[in-house]
Amino acid sequence: MRTFYIFKINKEFKILTKNSPYNLFLALDNIHSMDRKNLSLAIRLYDEVCDRNDVRALNLSIFNLLRESDYYTKFNNSHIINNYYTDESSKLTIYNTYLKLKSSGNNPTFFKTLRVFPNLFVIDFSQKDYFWLS
Numbered sequence: 001m002r003t004f005y006i007f008k009i010n011k012e013f014k015i016l017t018k019n020s021p022y023n024l025f026l027a028l029d030n031i032h033s034m035d036r037k038n039l040s041l042a043i044r045l046y047d048e049v050c051d052r053n054d055v056r057a058l059n060l061s062i063f064n065l066l067r068e069s070d071y072y073t074k075f076n077n078s079h080i081i082n083n084y085y086t087d088e089s090s091k092l093t094i095y096n097t098y099l100k101l102k103s104s105g106n107n108p109t110f111f112k113t114l115r116v117f118p119n120l121f122v123i124d125f126s127q128k129d130y131f132w133l134s
Helices: 011-017 021-032 036-049 055-066 109-114
Strands: 002-008 072-075 078-083 088-094 099-103 120-124 129-132
Touching: 011 021, 021 036, 021 120, 021 129, 055 072, 055 078, 055 088, 055 109, 078 109, 088 109, 099 109
Parallel strands: none
Antiparallel strands: 002 099, 002 120, 072 078, 078 088, 088 099, 120 129
16 A cells, blocks of 8 residues: 655746756655654745645545546545456545545556646655656
8 A cells, every 4th residue: 555645836846846856855755754843844844845735626626527437435535446446445635735645556546637736746755756746
């Protein structure tokens, strides 16, 4: 089971890091691994790099894109795909500051769905895997 964190990067940082995503990964990894004593610094750094999500609008958009699928369900801020034919089990949870995607596969269906949203950067902190989604 892989866990992907999806961040909405602000326009300026996307321009700066589009061709060098490793630097963006390092910045977000440093924020992710900061000590709790430096929480206020981590929040300020995060706010410089990332934009906040409009949770309600994002929930509605994803629901409208996937509602015709037989494998899709939604509950509050969680979107779930259970496709028994492809052995995919994925859960996308939307938060104000990021999206969390837990999936049984390396290329979940939600990646295709989320490509319509601009400036999304995906990180799997445990696998040290990162890439631009859009």
